Amino acid sequence: MTSSPTPPSRITIATRESQLALWQAEHVQSLLIARGHQAGILGMTTRGDQILDRTLSKVGGKGLFVKELEVALQEGNADIAVHSLKDVPMELPAGFALACVMLREDPRDAFVSPHYARLQDLPQGAVVGTSSLRRQVLLQALRPDLKIEPLRGNVQTRLRKLDEGQYAAIVLAAAGLKRLGLHERIRSVFEPTEMLPAAGQGALGIEIRADRQDLIDTLAPLADERTWLTVTAERAVSRAMGGSCSMPLAAHGQWQDDTLALHAAWGDLEGGQPLVRAQGQAPVATLAQADALGLEVAARLQAGGARKA
Structure with a gap:
């Protein structure tokens, strides 16, 4: 019988230093402490916080908000990083993993x-x-x-x-x-029927080094399964479209019993063509099924005239 990895004695949380990012990190810290863990916070300033005179789409995208936090994880200065999921690139760098997606706040x-x-x-x-x-x-x-x-x-x-x-x-x-x-x-x-939210909007994700099985076990009780499934489908749309903050793309899922209804929209910044909308729904119980639904809706967007990045 294989034993689980020993939980870390202290968990250091890397976070941006904006008031909202600190709230998010402190929220995770309080949940960990309530479960008997020791947890501290490492505040950091990212490139995304420093460059304020240009839009993100012109200076490298939302990855500018997470790169320094990932360096802290890689070098062992922090154990986990707390992100607003809408700020997390659709593809994480090799060696990193999303270990937990928490209960979603209002996504609108x-x-x-x-x-x-x-x-x-x-x-x-x-x-x-x-x-x-x-x-x-x-x-x-x-x-x-x-x-x-x-x-x-x-x-x-x-x-x-x-x-x-x-x-x-x-x-x-x-x-x-x-x-x-x-x-x-x-x-x-x-309402989403008026302005469709961004993929992952309102949800918090916790990133770790992929080799930290001890943290995967420790963070599991903080996860919300339905939120994780929903944002996986949403993010699959963005990933398939090559989505980043340089693409006007929305994706939002809502549950109807055990069926996930996923809506997406793509816009032409030049105004040359109207909004392209697509939707799909399917029973979703696994991350693989959520991902498949997202890919299906992305294919429908493209069939409707949306262009990949």
Whole structure:
């Protein structure tokens, strides 16, 4: 009989130092401590945090938020890294693994404005801030008259720019605002039928070195099976499309009993063709089945005219 690896005596959590990233790391830390583990936090500044004058799609993508954390794992300075899954590249580098996906927070996008309650209330030509290409094409599909301007920085920085009057409204992930206790800043939320969320939005993932079986066992109780299956299907769409933050792509799954319904959308930034939408559904009980559903929906997107990166 093979015994399980001995749990680590202390777990060091690598995280970005933004307020939201620290909340996420501290949330995982508290869950580990509640289960009897010792856990500490290693705060780090990533390239993605340092480059704020250009959109991510122009400076290397969302991997800029995780590279330094992976170096800390590789060099043994940290044991795990906590990420917002929508910031994690679809393909992890060799030697790394996603060990745990936790229960999802609200995956929807939030409309934030000091003067307007809904997107429909904005005057013609109003400036809306977002640096997400996905949000840009979906906003333009809903309100082609609006002016979409880039918006970078952490949540507090984005809210400050809004309050200074640089934008009439901004669009942020509802999950981040709720986790930071900023519920009151949400004027309304976009239902997925209006603005389809990004793959993995609202979910937290924990990355480890692939050879750390001791951590896989330790983190297993923190995982939420249905969230993991859902985001696996969503991320499979993005992976098949070559998706990154340089592609305006959305993928979102919802459960109907034991069947996962997966919706995806692709947009043309040049406005040369309308949004391409695709969907599929299947009974899903394993990660392989979730992955297969995602590949099927990605193939339907391409058949509808969506272009791979």
